[in-house]
Amino acid sequence: MSGFRGVEYYAELADDAAPSYKLLPFRFTKLDGDHYVVTNMAGEYEILGRSVIEELVDHRLSPKAPEYVSLRSRHFIADHHSRLGPDFLALKVRTRNERVSHWTGLHIFVLTLRCEHACPYCQVSRQSENKTAYDMSEQNADKSIVLALSSPNQAIKIEFQGGEPFLNFELMKHVVAKSTEWNAQLPNPKSISFVAATNLAVVTDEMLEFCKEHDIFISTSLDGPEGLHNKNRPRPGGDSYFRAVSGIQRARQMLGRDRVSALMTTTASSLPFVREIIDEYLRQGLPGVFLRPLSPYGFAVKTKAIRAYNASQWLKFYDDGLDYVIDLNRRGIDFREYYASTIVTKMFKDEDPGYVDLTSPAGVGTGAVVYNYDGSVYASDEARMLAEMGDETFKLGSVSDSFEKIFTNDTFLTALDESFAYSSPMCNDCAFEPWCGADPVFHWGNSTTSAARSGTASSAPETCIYSEPWLAVWSPIHS
Incomplete structure (x- = not known):
């Protein structure tokens, strides 16, 4: 029996033949004028005119139309030439969501809430340097290490946060030593990396030598030029920028x-200076900048810093910054805006x-988990910030x-379930959904009334407002 199809299978359809194809799931969103972005569940996309979309949906799109073959190859439609199209689409969806099966990779250890800075937008409700009651104990640290090493993920990252984690340097050394020792005893040792989120103000050469010895990455804060940085991040002596x-x-x-x-973090004082902020990053030889708004937690709420600017002001700031970064690259200067x-x-x-704020399901618990100084475990860094409030x-x-027990309780499973953007109102109609995500902690924390909090912790209009950079990114791509 021949495995080849007959000649008639490959014959071109007559010009008057009615199109015969099946629509696979897709969405579309208007970009500008007559341009629409059309996406499917796997994140494949096409830029189409309105008339083409109408013909496609009405099953009038001719197989001889230039868009037809592309739509078929990217699994927007299936016909007698592509009966495996739905299976290939499912395979691509599974590949894009493979990270979920790896489970928690980022394990955040809050070594202390102590900090010598007094940033008005601080999200974690820091404490003064002498309040050692806000330090993680060695006992809690050891239990946290056991949990981190229990993750199915074979590549984990332990991130030290605060406050200022180097104010509890002895515990940092203990965690590095014990996690390395206990990991080596596992039947299948994991790949472990370390990072310290620090303002660098109290970091000594001894501390840096330790970081070098154990390959610990440093993540710090730089809000812009000297005047802006010192204003956003005050400390005794007024020298936070210098440090x-x-x-x-x-x-x-x-x-x-x-x-x-x-x-960097965007305050109201930052809004007029997006280019100066980018220039400062260039001056310091940094390869890029992450333009990000304030989060509705901690002192950012207590000091009302979160209310100091609205979504429109933030989006203008972001658009101007992205335009400047694009211009820099056109001039041959390699520089990124990380969002x-x-x-x-x-x-x-x-x-x-793996950016946890743009994943579906959300990265709460699966992308990151937080072991707080007092032994509490939270679904994300934002979740522990909310708890401090x-x-x-x-x-x-x-x-x-x-x-x-931690990863099968109702708190975790409910948050995870409600973070599937594909099944969330508004999100399930948006063409950007395959690339986007809804953080349930953000929406819960950003609720302003008890009525809002009696509902769901899933998608909300605020994310769409702050995710309008999707459109800003698309404009130079399709033009």
Whole structure:
């Protein structure tokens, strides 16, 4: 029996033959004018005119139309030439969501809430340097290590946070030593990496030597030029900028240039200076900047910093910054805006970059988990920030609990279930959904009335407002 099809199978359809194809799931969103972006569940996309979409939906699109073959090859439609189309689409969807099966990779250890800075937008409700009651104990640290090593993920990252984690340096050394020792005793040892989120103000050469010895990455804060940074991040002596940039230079010299990164936070004072902020990152030799708004937690709420600007002001700030970054690259200066870079990666590659705020289901618990200084376990860094404000909605348990109890309780499973953007109102109609995500902690924390909090913790209009950079990124792509 021949495995080849007859000649008639390959014959061209007559010009008057009615199109015969099956629509596979897709969505579309208007870009500008007559341009629409059309996406499917796997994140494949096409830019189509309205008339083509109408013909497609009405089953009038001719197989001889230039868009037909492309739509078929990207699994928007299936015909007698592509009966395996639905199976290939399912395979691509599974590949894009492979990270979920790997489970929790980022394990955040809050070594202390103590900090010598007094940032008005601080999300974690820091404490003064002398309040050692806000330090993690060695006992809680050991229990946290056991939980981290229990993760099915074979590549985990332990991130030290605070406050200022180097104010509890002895415990940092203990965690590095014990996690390395206990990991080596596992039947299948994991790949472990370390990172310290620090303002660098109190970091000594001894601390940096330890980081070099154990390959610990440094993540710090740089809010822009000296005046802006000092205003956003005040500390005794008014020298936070000097300590930050000199710390970046020292850390790079001792650890290597690729071992130090920086983040900025946008305050109302930052809004007129997006280009100056980017220029400061260039001046410090940093490869890119992550333009990000304030989060509705901690002192950002208490000091009302979160209310200092609205979504429109933030989007103008972001648009201006992205335009400047694009212009820099056109002039041959290699520089990234990391939020846009994340979006582009999600659009053009099969793998997910793992940015927990843009994943579906959300990264709460599966992408990251937090072991707080007091032994509490939270679904995300934002969840523990919310808890510092008195709301423990997303507390998963204690470090004394078993791994199974923490990751099978109703708190975790409900948050995970409600974070599937594909099944969320509004999100399920949006063409950007395959690349986007809804953080349930953000929406819960950003609720302003008890009525809002009596509902769901899933998608909400705020994310759509702040995710309009999707459109900003698309404009230069399709034009």
